Amino acid sequence: MSEFPIPFNRPSIVGREFEYLQDAIERGQLSGDGHYTQKCHAMLKQIIGAQSVLLTHSCTGALEMAAILCDLQPGDEVILPSFTFVSTANAVVLRGAVPVFVDIDPATLNIDPLRVQEAITSKTKAIIAVHYAGYPADMDRLSELARSHGLFLIEDAAQALGATYKGRQAGTLGDLATFSFHVTKNVISGEGGALAINRPDLVDRAEIIREKGTNRPRFLRGDIDKYTWVDLGSSFLPGELVAAFLYAQLEQADEIRIRRCAAMLKYEAALQKFADLGRVELPRTPPGTTGNGHMFYLLMHDRADREAYISHMRRHGINVVFHYVPLHSSPAGQRFGVTPKALPFTDDTSDRLVRLPMYSELGEDIETVLKATEAYLAK
Ligand SMILES: Cc1ncc(COP(=O)(O)O)c(C=O)c1O
Structure with missing residues (x-):
């Protein structure tokens, strides 16, 4: 409870949260990737329009998945704004790579493409654009820089669900995009996040990384008869109670x-x-x-x-x-x-x-x- 009668942020129940929580419990699967996770995936694909969307336990987790998907290696450089939350940089550092901090454009408070251009070196592997305050960064110029230098472009869209850039949804503008459903965001599940994947060649690996580096997703689809450890990974997925709550919020997004x-x-x-x-x-x-x-x-x-x-x-x-x-x-x-x-x-x-x-x-x-x-x- 905030000590202020008017807090900075107040979480709201906006629809069928309690109904879906009860239903999730009655369904008997509280671990991840059940009924409500699948519903959230479909709804998020519809809202964002990305090729594939995977729920994560946080935007922090989605950023860490993105860093693994970019194959960041020790010594690689990733250009990002200094004016962002720690998770944008931590994901890079956890791979042994180096965050290169550049300035924002004062007119937008988003990363300045000119400063990005100046910071590119032979070690640069990726650019992370943060859509500050839910306003997308200058993605045309950033995409051009990423394309011409062969870099990954990641959108940290933690704050930007439902925002658009030139008629396109935030989350469809980079190779990968990360969203937050932390309690301070528009659509919430307490803690929560998602990774949107706009490159078909990264989808299978993203599923593996999210499931502790195993090919369990293929096993669950019936493609293989047992699953095993095949890659780097961690437990990035939320449980079904989080997904059930989130689904009710997404319906009201x-x-x-x-x-x-x-x-x-x-x-x-x-x-x-x-x-x-x-x-x-x-x-x-x-x-x-x-x-x-x-x-x-x-x-x-x-x-x-x-x-x-x-x-x-x-x-x-x-x-x-x-x-x-x-x-x-x-x-x-x-x-x-x-x-x-x-x-x-x-x-x-x-x-x-x-x-x-x-x-x-x-x-x-x-x-x-x-x-x-x-x-x-x-x-
Ligand atoms: C720009 C940005 N990136 C990442 C995060 C981390 O989000 P989460 O709390 O879902 O891990 C936040 C959270 O406020 C954020 O504002």
Whole structure:
């Protein structure tokens, strides 16, 4: 339970979660890859439009699977933004490879393709694009870089289920894409994630990696009469209770997105006057993209302004929160990664960004958040 009457995030039951949980228990299979996992796979394929989708226990797990699928070897380099969650980089480091941190484009807060281009070396094996706040990165330019240098392109779409880029769904824009259903995301299952695979040649191996490196998926399909250890792998799949809960949420994915986008519009409409006065910056929609209402953030003048706003809101019982200590300046980022150039936009954004409450049932609470924010910004 949050100590704030208006928390930053509040998980919602949106449909038939309890019914499906009971049904999953009555079906008698609580381990993974049962009835509800199959239903989630089909639904996610339909929502995302990817060639294959596999549920995982988290986006962290999906990123680790992606790193294995790219065959990352010790010394290989992977280019990614520093302005991201630790899991994007950990997946690389766990394979002995090196995360190369580059700056974001301040206009989109997504990885800057120009900075990616400068960072490519003979050791580069992959690029990871994070779709920050549910707005896809500049995938045309990143795809061109990946194609011309023979690199894997991975979308960290943890925040981006339902977002689009030039009419295409996030998750269909790279070789591989990873999603999160962590409780802070739009569609939730407590912990949870998925790997979308857009290259047919990677599908069989992905199934093996997810099942502890065994060919059990082929055994379950009746293709072979016993299964054995054939590759690297781990236990990346969730149990059926998680899948049952998630399926009920996925059925309402459109509703959730629409409600959150409406809340975003309300925030924007009320605060635009302060942006026009240069008092604050509002989220920008990168060209050709549609967001999914995942996050509403403000960019304050500087760190002191941001801290004063956070304190003001907390005094009013409202939790607003910063985002991401840049990975290149974190202790593990310095130990495991390299940062070829200064990252001024990452540092600046990390100092100034603050996220406002956003959840499906924000309802009337948004008026309270706006009133307190307007009072602060008008000072
Ligand atoms: C960009 C990004 N990548 C990866 C993750 C990890 O997701 P999970 O908690 O599902 O492992 C997050 C979680 O917030 C994220 O924001």
